[in-house]
Amino acid sequence: RDEHQQMRKQIEDLESKLLDYEAAQFPLKNGVAVGSFKNRGIERLKLLAIKICSKPGAVALLADEGDQLRIVFARSGDATVDVSRLLKTTLEKFGGRGGGRPNLAQGGGLTAETPEAVLNFAFDHLLD
Numbered sequence: 751r752d753e754h755q756q757m758r759k760q761i762e763d764l765e766s767k768l769l770d771y772e773a774a775q776f777p778l779k780n781g782v783a784v785g786s787f788k789n790r791g792i793e794r795l796k797l798l799a800i801k802i803c804s805k806p807g808a809v810a811l812l813a814d815e816g817d818q819l820r821i822v823f824a825r826s827g828d829a830t831v832d833v834s835r836l837l838k839t840t841l842e843k844f845g846g847r848g849g850g851r852p853n854l855a856q857g858g859g860l861t862a863e864t865p866e867a868v869l870n871f872a873f874d875h876l877l878d
Contacts, residue, residue, distance in 0.1 A: 769794070773801035781829075783810045784873060786865040790814040792822070792856060799824035800854065809833070811872050813865035819846075820858040821868060827853070831876060840872050 776783050776798075783802045787795065792814065799810040803826040810824045821840065823833035837848055837855035844867075848857020862868045 765794075766797075769798050769801055773798055773804070776802050778802075778805070778808060781807045781809060782873065782876065783808065783812070784869050785811075786813045786815070786869060788814070789816045791816070792820050792858070795820065795822045796824075796854070796856065803829075803853075809876065811869050811876075813869055815865050818858050819860040819862060819865060819868065820856065821848070821860065821865075821872070822854075822856045823850075823872065824854045825852075836872055836875060836878075839875050839878065840868060843871055844868055 795812050795814045799812050799822045802808055802810040803824045806826055806828055808826045809829055809831055812822045814820045823837050825831050825833050832852040834850045834852050834855040837850060837857050841848055841857050844860040844862045846857050846859035850856055860868055
């Protein structure tokens with residue numbers, strides 16, 4: 751049992767390091783990271799968004815297509831975008847449920863054709 755717990759901890763540590771690397775390499779366009787994934791899981795998506803937003807002035811708009819379409823919007827501490835308001839606008843357009851704070855918000859159950867449609871909409875409404 752102890753060995754199993756040690757292995758689990760080691761896997762978690764390696765996954766965290768991999769997310770650190772991925773976040774550091776994630777391309778930003780005018781300070782915005784936009785990405786779509788398959789079966790990533792909402793918790794890993796949130797961690798990636800948070801790590802991306804450790805960069806100054808960064809905003810992350812991420813989507814995951816699994817059993818349902820889920821999105822995570824985040825911003826760095828010095829960014830002024832209210833991502834919870836952006837999430838609300840996006841959910842009004844595509845349905846689903848969600849919520850969050852001005853710096854981190856998530857939603858699920860969206861009814862979009864593609865994750866890219868949701869992300870493009872959110873990007874276009876980023877500065878509203």
